[in-house]
Amino acid sequence: MGQETLIGxxxxxxxxxxxxxxxxxxxxxxxxxxxxxxxxxTALREKPFDYAVLLDxxxxxxxxxEGRFELVxxxxxxxxxxRLRLKTSLxxxxxxxxxxxxxxxxADWLEREVFDMFGVRFTGHPDLRRLLTYESFEGHPLRKSxxxxxxxxxxxxxxxx
Amino acid sequence: MSGLDxxxxxxxxxxxxxxxxxxxxxxxxxxxxGMEYMSAACAHFDIDRFGAGLTRFSPRQADLLLVVGxxxxxxxxxxxxxxxxxxxxxxxxxxxxxxVSGGIYQNYAVVQGIDRVIPVDIYIxxxxxxxxxxxxxxMKLQDKVQHQKQDWRWAKKP
Numbered sequence: 001m002g003q004e005t006l007i008g009x010x011x012x013x014x015x016x017x018x019x020x021x022x023x024x025x026x027x028x029x030x031x032x033x034x035x036x037x038x039x040x041x042t043a044l045r046e047k048p049f050d051y052a053v054l055l056d057x058x059x060x061x062x063x064x065x066e067g068r069f070e071l072v073x074x075x076x077x078x079x080x081x082x083r084l085r086l087k088t089s090l091x092x093x094x095x096x097x098x099x100x101x102x103x104x105x106x107a108d109w110l111e112r113e114v115f116d117m118f119g120v121r122f123t124g125h126p127d128l129r130r131l132l133t134y135e136s137f138e139g140h141p142l143r144k145s146x147x148x149x150x151x152x153x154x155x156x157x158x159x160x161x
Numbered sequence: 162m163s164g165l166d167x168x169x170x171x172x173x174x175x176x177x178x179x180x181x182x183x184x185x186x187x188x189x190x191x192x193x194x195g196m197e198y199m200s201a202a203c204a205h206f207d208i209d210r211f212g213a214g215l216t217r218f219s220p221r222q223a224d225l226l227l228v229v230g231x232x233x234x235x236x237x238x239x240x241x242x243x244x245x246x247x248x249x250x251x252x253x254x255x256x257x258x259x260x261v262s263g264g265i266y267q268n269y270a271v272v273q274g275i276d277r278v279i280p281v282d283i284y285i286x287x288x289x290x291x292x293x294x295x296x297x298x299x300m301k302l303q304d305k306v307q308h309q310k311q312d313w314r315w316a317k318k319p
Contacts (some may be wrong), residue, residue: 133270134235141269151269155238157277 003028003082010049014040027083034088037071038098041086044075045103051075051084054103057110059118063144068092069120073100090120099125117142173311180224180250181303182212187223189243192230194257194289201292211299220246225302226279231259232272244279250309252302255281256295258288 007028011018017036022029032040044051055074062068067089075084090097099122100107111122112131119140122128130137134154139146190198202208202216217223220243232240244253255275258264261284263273275281282305285298 132235146269149267149269151234151272153234153237153272155241155278157237157272159273159277 003080006049010044013043024085027085029085029087031087031089034071034090034097037073037086037088038100038103041073041075041100041103044084044086049077050079051077053078054100054107054110055083057100057107057114059114059120059142061118061142061144064092069095069118071097071114071120095120097122099123101125116140119143169311169313174307176311177307177309181306183215184211184213184225184252184299184302184306185215185217185223186213186225186227187217187220187243187247188227188229189240190227190229191232191236192257192259194229194259197289197292197295198227198229198256201295206292206296208296208299211296211303213299220244221248223247224251226251226253227256228253228260228275228281229256231264231266232275232278233270234272235270237272237278240275241278249312252282252306253279254283254285254298254302256285256298257290258286261286264288 007021010030011021014032014036017032017040019031019033021031030040043049053076055076056072057074058072060070060072062070069090069092071088071090073086075086076082077084088097095118097120099111101111101122101124108126109131111125112127112129114120115122115125115128116130116132117140129135133141136154137152188195188198200206202214208214213225220226224247226244226247228240244251253275255261259266259271260275263271265288267273272278283298283302285294287294290298
């Protein structure tokens with residue numbers, strides 16, 4: 001089955017959940033509504049789409065607007081050697097997304113990282129703690145609203161940090 | 162000069178000479194400068210020529226703490242603990258731009274120079290420093306060790 005046909009099938013399968021389909025840097029980009037990310041990923045993981053590998057999960061802060069945060073899922077199909085980018089916008093005030101740890105185990109730490117850096121809460125995550133920073137860290141450093149260069153030392157420093 | 166002064170001066174020289182040629186170092190390596198450290202430590206540049214060839218992987222057995230690479234705020238308490246575990250007399254080399262000043266990183270995560278956490282004797286800049294610079298820094302440290310006054314128990318403290 002050709003890739004174009006498959007993308008057409010994805011559209012049919014996911015229906016209204018798909019907001020747009022495009023291509024960028026040689027990979028297909030699928031934008032879906034935030035409520036249906038988990039359903040979309042569940043469908044994409046199975047045959048005939050067969051995007052069995054979750055390569056990466058990350059987030060972008062666009063600073064303004066209702067869709068301020070954008071989650072990006074990078075999927076890979078080993079059987080067809082193609083990649084797919086799945087994006088979704090999250091609300092600015094309280095970014096929440098469904099956890100996909102049930103689909104891919106590696107989503108556990110990826111979601112923890114996104115939570116740590118951007119403050120996106122993943123409902124249904126088994127252990128949503130900070131991954132890279134420490135427990136006493138306040139705020140989420142990769143948010144554009146985080147003060148520039150603000151450090152939070154754990155021990156007293158000899159000089160102004 | 163009294164007899165005791167003469168003796169302690171000669172003893173200090175002997176101690177300094179002994180110490181500067183037997184710097185057991187603890188490599189606190191966190192980043193890419195580690196490659197340059199390996200290069201300096203191995204046969205091509207060979208810090209063993211300066212008596213600093215014995216790497217100790219316990220801070221309790223080391224005289225010289227080599228902080229090689231970026232130290233983050235998450236890691237800073239660990240560095241402090243490692244330094245506190247070392248026995249006197251002890252020296253610290255900040256190896257590379259990150260350890261010296263935070264280097265290219267000025268953000269929420271990175272300590273802007275390890276001298277905000279522990280005292281530093283020799284700063285070796287460079288991103289990363291060439292092994293020749295490491296050897297130069299090591300020789301400067303040897304010079305410092307040679308001329309360092311000992312903390313005699315019977316000496317009058319100011």
